[in-house]
Amino acid sequence: MKVMVFVPGDAKSEAGAMPTDDLVGKMMKFNEELVRAGVMLAGDGLTPTSNAKRVRFSGTQRTVIDGPFTESKEIVAGYWIWQVKSMEEAVEWLKRAPFDGGVEVTIRPIFEPEDFGKTLSPELRAKGERLRAEVERQRQS
Amino acid sequence: MTAQTTRRTVEAVWRIESAKLIGALLRLVRDVGLAEDLAQEALVAAMERWSESGIPDNPGAWLMTTAKNRALDEMRRRKMVERKHERIESETSAVAQVDIESALDDDVGDDLLRLMLIACHPVLSKEARVALTLRLLGGLTTEEIARAFLAPEPTIAQRIVRAKRTLAEARVPFEVPRGAGLSARLSSVLEVVYLVFNEGYAATKGDEWTRPTLCEEALRLGRILAERAPLEAEVHGLVALMELQASRLRARVGPSGEPILLRDQDRSRWDQLLVHRGLAALARAESLDEPLGPYALQAAIAACHARAPTAAETDWTRIVAIYDALVEVTQSPIVELNRAVAVSMAFGAEAALELVDAIVDEPALAAYHLLPSVRGDLLAKLGRDDEARAEFERAAKLAQNSRERELLLARVRACSTKSS
Numbered sequence: 001m002k003v004m005v006f007v008p009g010d011a012k013s014e015a016g017a018m019p020t021d022d023l024v025g026k027m028m029k030f031n032e033e034l035v036r037a038g039v040m041l042a043g044d045g046l047t048p049t050s051n052a053k054r055v056r057f058s059g060t061q062r063t064v065i066d067g068p069f070t071e072s073k074e075i076v077a078g079y080w081i082w083q084v085k086s087m088e089e090a091v092e093w094l095k096r097a098p099f100d101g102g103v104e105v106t107i108r109p110i111f112e113p114e115d116f117g118k119t120l121s122p123e124l125r126a127k128g129e130r131l132r133a134e135v136e137r138q139r140q141s
Numbered sequence: 142m143t144a145q146t147t148r149r150t151v152e153a154v155w156r157i158e159s160a161k162l163i164g165a166l167l168r169l170v171r172d173v174g175l176a177e178d179l180a181q182e183a184l185v186a187a188m189e190r191w192s193e194s195g196i197p198d199n200p201g202a203w204l205m206t207t208a209k210n211r212a213l214d215e216m217r218r219r220k221m222v223e224r225k226h227e228r229i230e231s232e233t234s235a236v237a238q239v240d241i242e243s244a245l246d247d248d249v250g251d252d253l254l255r256l257m258l259i260a261c262h263p264v265l266s267k268e269a270r271v272a273l274t275l276r277l278l279g280g281l282t283t284e285e286i287a288r289a290f291l292a293p294e295p296t297i298a299q300r301i302v303r304a305k306r307t308l309a310e311a312r313v314p315f316e317v318p319r320g321a322g323l324s325a326r327l328s329s330v331l332e333v334v335y336l337v338f339n340e341g342y343a344a345t346k347g348d349e350w351t352r353p354t355l356c357e358e359a360l361r362l363g364r365i366l367a368e369r370a371p372l373e374a375e376v377h378g379l380v381a382l383m384e385l386q387a388s389r390l391r392a393r394v395g396p397s398g399e400p401i402l403l404r405d406q407d408r409s410r411w412d413q414l415l416v417h418r419g420l421a422a423l424a425r426a427e428s429l430d431e432p433l434g435p436y437a438l439q440a441a442i443a444a445c446h447a448r449a450p451t452a453a454e455t456d457w458t459r460i461v462a463i464y465d466a467l468v469e470v471t472q473s474p475i476v477e478l479n480r481a482v483a484v485s486m487a488f489g490a491e492a493a494l495e496l497v498d499a500i501v502d503e504p505a506l507a508a509y510h511l512l513p514s515v516r517g518d519l520l521a522k523l524g525r526d527d528e529a530r531a532e533f534e535r536a537a538k539l540a541q542n543s544r545e546r547e548l549l550l551a552r553v554r555a556c557s558t559k560s561s
Contacts, residue, residue, distance in 0.1 A: 001353075037157065038364035041414060081414065083357060088153035092200070112353070 002041065002083055002110040003090045008103060009077030014048045014068065026098035034082070039093060043080035081110070147192045154200045155184055159280040161201075162208055164252030169212055171315055173259060174305035177277065179215065183208035251317045253278070254369040257362075258318075261330040264311045269304035270333045271340075272297055278365075279358045289355050290340065324373060327366075331379050331436065334362045338383050342390070356387055367422070377426035378437025384419030385443035388412040400544075404452040416447045438467040457487035474503040482515055490522040510539035514549060521556060530556035 019027070034040035052067035069075065084090045090107045099105060159180060166176035183204050197203045260273040275281045275289075283301065287294040318326055341355025363380040370376050392410040393401050423444050426437040433441065441463045449455040464480035477500050485493030497516050506512045517532030530553050537549040 036365065036368045038361035038368075041418065083361065085156055085354075085357075086149070086153060088149045089156055092150065092153045092157055 001086070001112060002081060003087070003107050004110055005080040005082060005090070005094060006076050006106045006108070007045075007078035007080075007099075008105070009046075009048070009075040010103070013077045014050070014070070014075065016048050016050070023098065030097055033096070034080070034093065039082050039084060041081040041083055043078070045078040046076060049075055144192055147196070148188070150196055151184070151188055151191060151200075154187075154196075154204070156280040158201045158204050159184075160253055160256060160278045162204055163277055164256040165205070166208055166212055167256055167259070167315070168252055170216065173273075173277070173308050175215070177305075179208050179211050180204075182211055251369075253365060255315060255317050257330050257366065257369075258326050259308065259313060259315070261326075261333045262308060262311075262313050263326075263329050264313060265304050265307060267333070267336065269300050269307070270329070271336055272300045273304045274330075274333050274362070275337065275358065276301055278362060281358070285354075323370065324375070327370060327373055327376065330366065331375060334359050334366070335379060335383070335436070337362070338386075342386060352390075356383075356390065359383060360387060367425075372429065374426045374429040374431050375434040375436050377422045377429070378434055378440050381419045381422035381426060381440035382436050382443060384415045384422055385440060385447050388415035388419060388447065403446060408450065408452075411447070419447065420444055433466065433470075435467065435470050438463055438470065442467075455486070457483055461487045474500050474505045475509070478506065478509075478512060478515060481519075485519055485522070490519045494519045494523065508539055510536045510541070510545070510549075512536075513539070517552065517556075521552070526556045526559045 018024075031040065031043065034043075049067040049069045052069060054065040054067070054069070056063040056065060082090060082093065084093065087107065087109065094105060094107060097105065162180045162183065163173075163176050166179050167173060170176055170179070186207050187200070187204055191197070191200075256277055257274065260277050261270045265273065271290075272286055275286050276283065281289075283298045284294055287297040290297070317323070337355050338359035341352045341357075341359065360380075360383050363376070363383055366376050367380050388411045389403070389406060391412065392406040392408070393403075395401055419440065423437065423440045426433065426440070442460055445456050445460050445463070460483045461480065464476065464483050468476050468480055478497065481493045481496040481500075484496055494516070497512070497519060500506065501512065501516070513532040514536035517529045517536060520526075520529035520532060533549050533553045533556060537546050537553065540546040540549055
């Protein structure tokens with residue numbers, strides 16, 4: 001299974017302060033460990049929300065809002081995508097990350113194709129069937 | 142913490158730590174069976190201790206220390222047996238302790254590679270290599286391996302026991318070779334990894350669990366290898382090939398489990414993260430500045446498909462060029478047949494038919510249903526329906542899979558209506 005790990009930001013990351021050399025070093029070591037274990041698929045840090053934009057959708061109207069979004073309770077400052085066998089494995093990996101100071105990091109499983117198979121509405125499923133029947137017909141003609 | 146959560150956490154820790162643990166112990170005790178036993182004993186001890194006192198902050202280190210102490214006990218015991226009549230001085234064991242500790246802490250990065258090379262040693266049968274690799278490096282239980290390969294559990298257990306015995310008896314060297322020696326040994330590892338991947342990728346039987354588990358396991362092993370042997374182009378080639386093939390996993394099977402051919406797949410369902418990773422791994426293989434091997438070349442072909450936004454936009458001329466190189470490297474008539482298919486897409490059926498006609502008498506293809514199937518397809522495209530029908534009939538007789546046979550018989554009927 002794949003999971004996405006959300007690292008929250010704080011006042012410091014929002015102010016654009018770079019982490020200390022010590023923390024960068026520890027984080028690099030942790031990332032290296034993840035890569036060497038074949039667990040890490042992707043991961044990045046995000047710049048402060050002062051660089052961010054939002055688009056609000058309302059009917060046909062699109063409104064662009066400029067950052068920063070200081071009112072947001074949960075600002076994401078970084079993410080990983082991991083390939084793991086279970087949520088427990090993801091938790092065990094995350095426990096080894098060099099975070100501190102009461103920060104709470106969230107792990108969320110990414111939908112697998114099988115999940116869609118189960119939740120697909122009968123209409124969508126029928127549409128898929130028709131599409132495949134058409135493909136089959138074209139193949140044989 | 143309930144017993145069940147403890148168990149699941151311990152399993153997760155085991156998955157992360159077991160290969161590292163076994164690898165470090167192996168360096169020390171030089172016996173795969175013993176190394177695994179010691180690691181297992183540490184796991185059992187952890188299970189008992191942690192269910193009472195809770196999971197420690199650093200479970201990996203706890204396991205390592207426990208295993209280390211057991212290894213130490215075991216080595217002392219062995220030494221005792223060896224020097225039955227000698228008096229063992231306390232200094233000796235103190236020295237041994239220092240050695241063991243530095244040995245266990247001093248992973249120069251070769252432990253996992255060594256473990257992989259040994260689990261995939263050419264002295265073992267292919268089946269034994271696969272089982273041992275999944276067990277020692279994937280941390281899969283015998284039951285899980287049996288489930289994945291639809292084999293009875295005792296069969297797999299037997300296979301693993303025998304493999305360990307064979308390794309002990311053959312006294313295989315434990316040093317990690319360098320240069321050409323490493324490439325040669327790695328080819329056996331790559332073969333096993335790709336076998337595991339294909340077992341999952343092609344899984345038509347078994348439960349839903351099989352396919353993703355084996356594919357993910359193979360990918361993980363490949364990614365681990367790529368970090369351990371970064372100068373081996375074929376390692377990156379295989380990783381690229383698996384990432385690119387896995388990117389299509391969710392597009393290649395319909396809702397009722399029927400296979401969907403590459404050209405008919407909904408490309409928006411390809412996993413772009415894996416496509417991206419596959420292309421990056423291929424670039425890594427190509428940057429190593431040596432002639433591409435069979436895995437990298439197959440990955441290069443897969444990359445041509447991955448880069449085409451629609452099937453119609455596939456760069457078939459380039460694919461033919463890569464097949465030229467692949468035919469040269471593999472000398473395989475099956476690859477030549479695939480090349481002919483690419484030629485038909487790039488340059489038309491006539492050019493392709495010439496190539497197929499040149500290999501029709503190839504003994505390796507005598508029972509291969511895709512030979513008459515491809516030939517029939519080319520003949521049909523050229524309007525030679527009577528000849529095409531005969532080829533499809535032959536192909537239907539040779540086809541093992543009933544779904545495929547049905548498709549071929551449908552083509553026989555199509556030829557009949559057209560020619561009558």
